[in-house]
Amino acid sequence: MLAKREHKxxxxxxxxxxxxxxxxxxxxxxxxxxxxxxxxxxxxxxWEGILFAxxxxxxxxxxxxxxxxxxxxxxxxxxxxxxTFKIPPPTGRQAKLKTPILSLLVSxxxxxxxxxxxxxxxxxxxxxxxxxxxxxxxxxxxxLDLPYPGGPQISALAEKGxxxxxxxxxxxxRSVSQxxxxxxxxxxxxxxxxxxxxxxxxxxxxxxxxxxxFNFSFSGLKTAVLYLVRDLGGIEKIxxxxxxxxxxxxxxxxxxxxxxxxxxxxEKYGAKTLVVAGGVAANKHLRNEMKxxxxxxxxxxxxxxxxxxxxxxxxxxxxxxxxxxxxxxVPKPGTIKATGNLRL
Ligand code: KG4
Ligand code: ZN
Numbered sequence: 012m013l014a015k016r017e018h019k020x021x022x023x024x025x026x027x028x029x030x031x032x033x034x035x036x037x038x039x040x041x042x043x044x045x046x047x048x049x050x051x052x053x054x055x056x057x058w059e060g061i062l063f064a065x066x067x068x069x070x071x072x073x074x075x076x077x078x079x080x081x082x083x084x085x086x087x088x089x090x091x092x093x094x095t096f097k098i099p100p101p102t103g104r105q106a107k108l109k110t111p112i113l114s115l116l117v118s119x120x121x122x123x124x125x126x127x128x129x130x131x132x133x134x135x136x137x138x139x140x141x142x143x144x145x146x147x148x149x150x151x152x153x154x155l156d157l158p159y160p161g162g163p164q165i166s167a168l169a170e171k172g173x174x175x176x177x178x179x180x181x182x183x184x185r186s187v188s189q190x191x192x193x194x195x196x197x198x199x200x201x202x203x204x205x206x207x208x209x210x211x212x213x214x215x216x217x218x219x220x221x222x223x224x225f226n227f228s229f230s231g232l233k234t235a236v237l238y239l240v241r242d243l244g245g246i247e248k249i250x251x252x253x254x255x256x257x258x259x260x261x262x263x264x265x266x267x268x269x270x271x272x273x274x275x276x277x278e279k280y281g282a283k284t285l286v287v288a289g290g291v292a293a294n295k296h297l298r299n300e301m302k303x304x305x306x307x308x309x310x311x312x313x314x315x316x317x318x319x320x321x322x323x324x325x326x327x328x329x330x331x332x333x334x335x336x337x338x339x340x341v342p343k344p345g346t347i348k349a350t351g352n353l354r355l
Contacts, residue, residue: 018059025323026067040071046330049077050353051120057349065344074341076330080321081121081355082133084288085114086332087314087325101130101332109310113282115273117297118289118321119145119160122269124225124276125355131336133355136280137225137272144265145291147229151236151261155254156246165258166294172259173296175252213239213256215264217271225276227268236261266297270304277305284310293319 027036035041047064049057068075089098089107099107112127122139142150145162152161157168215235218228239257243249249257277285287301293316305311318324334341 012055014053015055015059018056022059022063029323040073042071042073044068044074044076044330044334045071046076046078046326046334047347048080048083048326049347050350051080052351054349054351057351061347061349065347068344074334075344075347076334077342077347078326078330078333079353079355080326081116081123081125081353082131082333083325083329084116084118084314085125085127085133085286086328087288087318087322088286088312089328090314090318090322090324092315092317098328098331101336106130108286108312109283111280111282112284112286113273113276113280114286114288115269115292116289117144117269117287117291119143119149121289122227122229123355124272126276126280126282131332135355136276137227139227139229140219141228141230142233144227144229144269145289147233147265148291150233151258154236154240154246155258160290162291162294165262166296168255168258169262169296172252172255175255176259213253213260215239215260217264217267220268220271225272227272229265229268232261232264232268262294262296266294266300269297270300273301274304277309282309284312286312288314288319290320 030036030041033041045064045068047060049061064075090096108130110128110130114123114125114127114133116123116125120143122144123135124137126134126136128134148165149159149161152159152164155165155168157164216232218231219226236257240246240249243253246254273285273287276282285301285305287297291297292313298313302311313319314325
């Protein structure tokens with residue numbers, strides 16, 4: 012109910028601001044069509060959007076295009092943060108994406124591997140059996156007493172831990188190379204042995220890493236963090252360094268699962284394009300590791316970091332491409348229904 016109310020309050024404010032910014036305010040027919048999300052998501056909120064968009068389409072006498080939120084994420088890779096841009100034609104020689112396309116969709120509600128053999132056709136070949144990866148980031152952030160949304164917070168903390176570990180390793184190697192005598196004879200304790208000890212203590216599972224399918228599971232990983240925090244005496248007893256090491260190990264574990272399955276799917280289906288999209292696609296470690304994992308043979312596309320999370324631009328792009336594809340099949344206003352569990 013709270014979310015629904017926020018939608019109702021914010022939609023007219025955002026509309027006014029966007030039309031103004033695009034210098035389209037005051038026009039009788041500012042746009043050629045209106046795209047609206049009809050699922051997946053919270054139905055009460057989806058309804059707010061649909062009714063609002065319906066009124067606009069009626070007022071401006073333009074078609075209303077129902078759009079799938081997840082397709083929006085896939086097509087968000089065509090968007091730009093600022094200025095004007097061209098959306099490539101969906102098929103033919105000018106089409107930007109070579110098929111088969113594999114999409115890894117990672118958000119707060121979904122973790123899916125989607126195969127596209129024919130442009131704008133989608134087959135889900137794997138997905139999470141429980142929590143979505145973004146949801147796991149958010150829940151673990153809560154356990155570590157970090158504010159919502161947890162993804163960016165965990166990621167920032169993990170990065171600190173990663174840098175610190177690298178520095179410690181560098182310092183150790185320098186002191187070894189400066190010490191007299193054979194390696195280790197100067198009585199230097201390897202930080203590796205230390206971090207190996209703490210690493211094994213903090214080690215978290217990589218659920219379903221070696222399962223033969225393309226599914227994921229993140230609830231066990233989340234629970235493992237819960238037990239770890241409990242075993243360390245609760246979050247109040249955990250020092251800053253350990254907290255960042257937990258965030259680091261959690262991020263490493265979650266991202267490793269995503270990368271491993273994606274790489275396997277790329278190989279099995281001979282994907283020529285890989286799209287990684289959804290809120291978690293903003294994660295720097297995921298971006299870096301994915302680049303390393305798939306190499307240069309495949310075209311790897313991410314949305315800009317700003318367009319990784321939910322945004323209306325991706326719905327506009329998906330709506331536009333669907334309109335081009337199905338011009339004659341635009342549904343009558345009033346027939347669009349909010350569909351909470353809509354599938355690709
Ligand atoms: O796609 P999105 O904006 O909303 C849904 O459709 O769910 O995704 C939101 C999710 C949240 O769980 C948020 O914590 C996560 O994306 N997220 C991140 C990062 N930025 C956002 N997760 C990991 N690392 C990030 N940098
Ligand atoms: Zn989303």
